[in-house]
Amino acid sequence: MDEAVTARWFDAVGDIxxxxxLWRPDQLTTYVESAAARLGLHTTVWVVDYEQVSLRALPVPGRPVPPPVPIDGTAMGRAFTLVRTRRADGEDRWWVPMVNGTDRLGVLEVAGPGAADPEFGSRCETLAGLIGHLITTTSARGDSIDRVRRTAxxxxxxxxxxxMLPPLTASCEHAVVxxxxxxxxxxxxxxFDYAIDDETAQLLILDAAGKGLPAGLACSVALAAVRARRRAGYGLLEQARAADEAxxxxxxxxRFVTxxxxxxxxxxxxxxxxxxxHPAPLVLRAGKLIAELSGGRRLPLGLGGTGAEIGExxxxxxxRLLCYSDGVTEARTGTGERFGRDRLIEVTERHAGAELxxxxxxxxxxHEVMAQSAGEPDDDATLLLLEWSGAAVTRTVPTSGERE
Amino acid sequence: MTDERILTVGVEDLSSSTVLLCPAGEIDRDSQTVLHEAATAAFGRGADRLIIDLTEVTFCDSGGLSLFVRLDREAAARGGSLRLAAARPAVRAILDVVNFDRLMSLHETVAEAVQASRAEG
Incomplete structure (x- = not known):
């Protein structure tokens, strides 16, 4: 390892x-670019849009903003989807996955002479890791970054x-949510909500009756009630009861919430x-449905749950444990055909089986569900997946190497 | 909105206290108002026992389920009851997911619901 190069990178990271x-969100790219320039590099920070369809560049003052890059079918998109650093063919240009923990935020594009440095990939990942964390903390100070992530x-x-929601993805040593x-x-x-503490993962999926702001308020109230009681150390029955009361x-x-x-x-x-x-969560093993969590039944939150017993x-x-709302299975085409549970299982296992x-x-x-509902979904669709596997965890962590 | 999604409601007064409502179509958050109005009118005529014949209902979303809860409460407040009858398998599955059998009376047939309603006295 070239110590002089390492020292220069250390200084750049320290500068950032x-x-x-004191950064405003709109200044992030300027400071990152000036630190990178001293390493002889140019950077572009690409953030994923809310619909996870394309990557969008944060503007750099004085530079034209490049057009959005689709995630599907592009090399940069593959860096995002596989959380793996990729080098552009025949170019001194790298795409480095940018995450917060394991929540995928976007891609850091790095251009410049790095090919001679055997550590270049891992140095870029350190830089991308830092920027990922800083995007998370800086975003809330202003609207500039979040604005780029929105197409509507x-x-x-x-x-x-x-x-109200936690990051879309979180991993620990043994599991991914x-x-x-x-x-x-x-x-x-x-x-949805989750919490991974000690050796316990807790998951929550919610679907409020109705639509629009009244439904959003009911969902928020239920989520906050469950979360507050959970954080106070109470069990599932107490958490549900708190939501009933609220x-x-x-x-x-x-107004009720399933x-x-x-x-x-x-x-x-x-x-x-x-x-x-709520629709019963599914337990999937090696491509097959092996169990439904069909016990533990009670009335929806808000209608009272006396007599409920914990399912085991x-x-x-x-x-894999897959929770879903009925907007997933009931999404339908113009011809009235619904997405359905069987297709949900088939598509999940097809993608998971492909080591995604x-x-x-x-x-x-x-995206398959949205395509099914032909652009005008009737209902919200939520999916919450827990994978209890070290290999699944590894697939969420950035790497520059080939995955096995 | 396509024609099949419009909800119509047939109404039959079985007695001064019992009204049979026969919705046809899909009960969703928009169309449920039609059923709501029919039920409100029934309560207005002095009925306190509602039977909803679901034979011709092809789908019911959370807006429709919410209406059932409100009508159940309204009927109970008047000393009566709400009974849902003759749901098709697809609609029965929706009612089963939300465990509404624990909240209101679900009957296999309209005749059974009518009989149970009469037995209330």
């Missing part, structure tokens, strides 16, 4: 970090909901769950 305290205005309900939510600019009634108090018009609350013990695979009037099941390492990462499986799945 020191300046980041958000509804009030969607704006509210997105601010990932989610996707459509239509992203007009979503209202669906939501909804009944806020919505005398009998939901599944799941708790998976990552040491022994024990699953405990409650199903409040067991998962094995390597299994959980977020990529869901991205493709969501």
């Amino acid at each position: 970090l020191r300046q980041s305290h 205005p958000m509804s009030t309900a969607a704006e509210m909901l997105w601010r 990932s989610a996707v939510l459509q239509p992203c600019y007009d979503v209202g009634g669906d939501g 909804l009944a108090e806020q919505f005398p018009d009998a 939901a599944v609350l799941v708790e998976l013990d990552l040491t022994d695979g024990r699953v405990r769950y409650l199903n409040a009037g 099941s067991v998962m094995r390492p390597g299994d 990462s959980a977020p990529e499986v869901l991205r493709r799945l969501a």
Whole structure:
């Protein structure tokens, strides 16, 4: 390793970090570019749009903004989908996946003489990693970055909901949790949450009755009630009860929220769950549906859940747990044919079997559902996937090497 | 919106207290108002027992389910009840997912619902 080169990169990273305290979101590219320039490099920061269809460049003052690049069918898109650094054919140009943890934010494009440096790929990943984290912290200070990610205005309900959700993807040593939510600019009634603590993963998927802002409010109230009770250390029954009370108090018009609350013990695979009037989550193993979490049934949140009992099941390492809202299976074409559960299972296993990462499986799945509903979805569609597998975790982490 | 998605509601007063509502089509968040109006009119005539014949209902979304909850509460507040009858398998599956059998009476046939309603006294 060339120590002088390493020292220059260290200085560049230090420069970026020191300046980041006072960045406005619109200044991020300027500072990144000036640090990169001292390494003889040019950078472009590409962020993914909310619909996960294309990558869009953050503007650099004084430079024309390049047009959006589709994720499907482009080399840069492959760097994003596979979370793997790629070099452009015959060019001194690299596309480096940019994540926050394992949440895919976009791609850092680096151009310049790097081919001679055997460590170049991993140095670029360090830089992209830093920028990924800084995008996450800087975004909330202003609107500039988020504005680039939007191809359409958000509804009030969607704006509210997105601010309540955790990152779309999170991984720990043993498991990946990932989610996707459509239509992203007009979503209202669906939501999700998760928490991975100690050796337990907790998942929540929600679908509020109705549409628009009233549904968005009901979903938000239920999500916050469950989350608050969970963070206070209470179990599933208590979490659901808190949502019942909050909804009944806020919505005398009998607005209800269907939901599944799941708790998976990552040491022994024990699953405990409650199903409040929601489609039963699916357990998939080696391409096949092996179980539905069809127990633990109670009325939807907000209608009272007296007498509910916790459902129990067991998962094995390597299994996938797929939660979905009915907007997925009920999406339909002009001819009235619905997407259906069988197709959901088939498409999930086809993509997962092709060794795609959980977020990529869901991205493709969501696009197939949206294509099915021919541009005018009747309902929100949400997918929440947990993969309990070290190999699945590896697929979500950036790398410059070939994946096995 | 295509024609098949428009909801129509047939109404039959079985007695001064019991009204049979026969919606035909899809009950969704938009079309449910038609059924809501028919039910409100029935309550206005003094009925407190509603039977909804779902034979001709092909689909029901959360807006429709919400209406069932509101009508169930309204009927209960008047000392009566709401009964859902003769749901097709696709609609019955929707009612089963939300566990509405724990909230209101679901009947296989309209005759069974009418009989149960009469037995209320």
